[in-house]
Amino acid sequence: MANAHPRKKRESASPSPTPGATVTSRALALLGSFDSAHPRLSLSEMARRAEIPVATAHRLSSELVFWGALERSGQDYVVGHRLWKLGLLAPVRKNIGELAAPYMQDVLFVTQNVVNLFILEDDHVLLLERLSGTRSGAPFRRVGEQLPLHASAAGKAILAFGAPDLWETALENMARAGQMTEHTISSPAQLRREVAMVRERGYATTSQEAGLDNFGIAVPIISSDGTCTASLGVVTQNQPVAVGPIVPVLRIAARGIGRRISLGGEY
Amino acid sequence: MANAHPRKKRESASPSPTPGATVTSRALALLGSFDSAHPRLSLSEMARRAEIPVATAHRLSSELVFWGALERSGQDYVVGHRLWKLGLLAPVRKNIGELAAPYMQDVLFVTQNVVNLFILEDDHVLLLERLSGTRSGAPFRRVGEQLPLHASAAGKAILAFGAPDLWETALENMARAGQMTEHTISSPAQLRREVAMVRERGYATTSQEAGLDNFGIAVPIISSDGTCTASLGVVTQNQPVAVGPIVPVLRIAARGIGRRISLGGEY
DNA sequence: GATCCGCTTTCCGTCTAATGGAAAGTTTCG
DNA sequence: CGAAACTTTCCATTAGACGGAAAGCGGATC
Structure with missing residues (x-):
């Protein structure tokens, strides 16, 4: 025979086939x-x-x-x-994202800033949809990204107008997370003051709380059943947002979105 | 014993466990x-x-x-x-969709029509990104939808400027598919004539070819390596698109997108 | 150009985890 | 109230998953 080892015979196979995983x-x-x-x-x-x-x-x-x-x-x-x-079929995107997009366009038209739609997910906010024009500077957040409740305008807006039990979640997170920049809110008292102000004014702002050179405004999106689990905002880099002219624009858009949300049921 | 049948004993389990599926x-x-x-x-x-x-x-x-x-x-x-x-991480969306979005905004600003970005996928075009404002009417296509090459402006634009071997695929499809409306192109000669015209003019149009009350224009997006696998267009309902003012706008946006595509490699 | 290192791919004997009919539980409907 | 359709649980059987080992494949490094 020319070939002494046509195929080596293996005797051991898989001694520890698996722990307990499917x-x-x-x-x-x-x-x-x-x-x-x-x-x-x-x-x-x-x-x-x-x-x-x-x-x-x-x-x-x-x-x-x-x-x-x-x-x-x-x-x-x-x-x-x-x-x-397949992901496009997910209700979050189909029911809120698609519905909100046209209103977000309006905001972009008028303000020329990057427009963000965040929704509440567990203990943080999630960037669901983002619009930016060629003139609005490079957007630094990506759809699908997450931010903590206490260190984003979007989060604070939801905190101020959303379910009360979010409060403890936010505090826990804040304690656990530590500061993202030197401007990040880090004491419960400070957060409480901040959120009270948001509730009073009707909009939230951030100044380099989640990143340097990172300014934003956000207003709550209150759905027709009165709950608030989303917020609409704009962000800018380098210089603070011009609150005066932008807030009314955001409010109108947010009302438009809110009116149409949750008529079709949950997402 | 009080309980005669504590638990019925099953003797047969699964006679035909499986064909050959994992x-x-x-x-x-x-x-x-x-x-x-x-x-x-x-x-x-x-x-x-x-x-x-x-x-x-x-x-x-x-x-x-x-x-x-x-x-x-x-x-x-x-x-x-x-x-x-997870789907957001797919290269198609990340590499082309995100890159094109700002340019599409520009088109929306100027034309106020629904703006579509289609890419070539196998033997059809796929709606990768769509923008519409609150004033641009209800968009009737959804991101992720597919249209045949021969019955869409987007498809014809790619057919005219893309790889030559698409041609036979398109013809086969056309023969197989049948007409979507009474205006759908259905003869090879007619398609050939149409595509020749697209190539000459630099843009493609449709008039109710894929659906009634459904008009569109599209221009090819030619990437920096000279290939064409995407197209940019606007659609309107009820009345034909105003070709004159829109084509230049689309061209500029498409050039902007094309310049930036495929510098980062494949998608 | 030989050697090493880290990666992908193939192989196959062992045995665990997947299977699906049947039965029980639940809701819908006429 | 019974029939029909659906969801959920159960478990005896075995088909499919498993993974160590070995082979194959670059591309660094000496």
């Missing part, structure tokens, strides 16, 4: 290894982040790629086209 | 059962559409809900929040 959870963990800071990953990075063996990661990602949940880009993996399309 | 493929099939026409589904509808037994569908969807890929909305299931956020 296939689906692993596949989802792979998807979950992507985030805005890691939009493209190699196989071994995915495996590391998802904490599953490479061999398993390899098999599963192939399936995800086959379906279109992931795509290969050179040697790396990226989120697939099909997943994006 | 767990992952089933889970993905469940996700795939959602589309723009079916954004919310009951368990049994999901199971039916995905062609898997309800019991299995039930188990898997629970896991999907647990992770956040799906959410429950009353008795039904909808696409989850987390999936939407």
Whole structure:
């Protein structure tokens, strides 16, 4: 025989097949290894982040790629086209984002500033929709980003007009998070004062609280059932926002959005 | 003993456990059962559409809900929040959509019409981004929707300036698809004539070809490497678009987008 | 140009986790 | 109030998932 070892026989297979994880959870963990800071990953990075063996990661990602949940880009993996399309069907975006967009346009028309729509999610606010023109400077936040309640105009607006039990959540977060910049509110008393002022004035502002050179105004979006879980705002870089002319514009838009929200039910 | 049947003993379990499907493929099939026409589904509808037994569908969807890929909305299931956020990381949207948005704003400012960005996907065009103001009438297309190459301004613009091998794909589709309205182009000769004209003029139009009361103009977006896989356009309802003043605006925006596309590599 | 290192991909013996029919529980409807 | 349709739970069976090992693949480094 020419060939002494046609194929090496492997006797041990997988001594510790698995702890207690389901296939689906692993596949989802792979998807979950992507985030805005890691939009493209190699196989071994995915495996590391998802904490599953490479061999398993390899098999599963192939399936995800086959379906279109992931795509290969050179040697790396990226989120697939099909997943994006699927995400468009999510009620948050369909019910609020799409509805609000035209009103946000109006604000952009008039103010020429970056316009943001934030919604409340758990213990923070989430940037749901963002508009910017070619003249409004580079937007520094991305749709899908999150900010704490106490360090954003959007968050404070919701805090002032939203459900009262948000208050403790916000305080806990503030204590846990520490300051993002030297201007970040960091004492309960200060936050209380600030929020009271927001409630009185009807709008919230930030001055470099979540980032230097980062100014913003936001007004609450109060839906037709009286609840407030969203806010509309504009942000500028370098110089403070011109509150006077902008607040009325935001108010009108926010009322327009609020009127139409939650007539169609929950999101 | 007081209890004769503490628990009925089941002897048969699952005679035909499975054909040849993987767990992952089933889970993905469940996700795939959602589309723009079916954004919310009951368990049994999901199971039916995905062609898997309800019991299995039930188990898997629970896991999907647990992770956040799906959410429950009353008795039904909808696409989850987390999936939407994940979708935002898809290169299509991040690399082209975000880049194009500010230019599209400019067009909206000037023309006050619904502005659409389509990209080429397989044998059709896909609506990647859409802007509309409060004054531009109800937009009738949704982001994520698809149109055939031969029955849309966007498609014809890409057909005229894009890769030559698109031509046969378009013809095949046209033959297969049939007319969407009485105005839809349906003969190869007619399409050829139309596309030649688009190439000469530099822009494409449609008049009720994809839907009645549905008029549009589109110009190609030619990226800095000379290829064309996207187009920018406006649409109106009821009356034809005013070509004269709009085309130059679209051209400028499309050039701006094209210049910046594909410097960062593929999407 | 040989050696090493880290990565992707393939292989396959073992065995756990997935399976789905059936039954029970729940809501809807006439 | 019974029938129909749907959701949820159960569990005996086994098909599919598992992952260590080894092979293959660049691209650094000496």
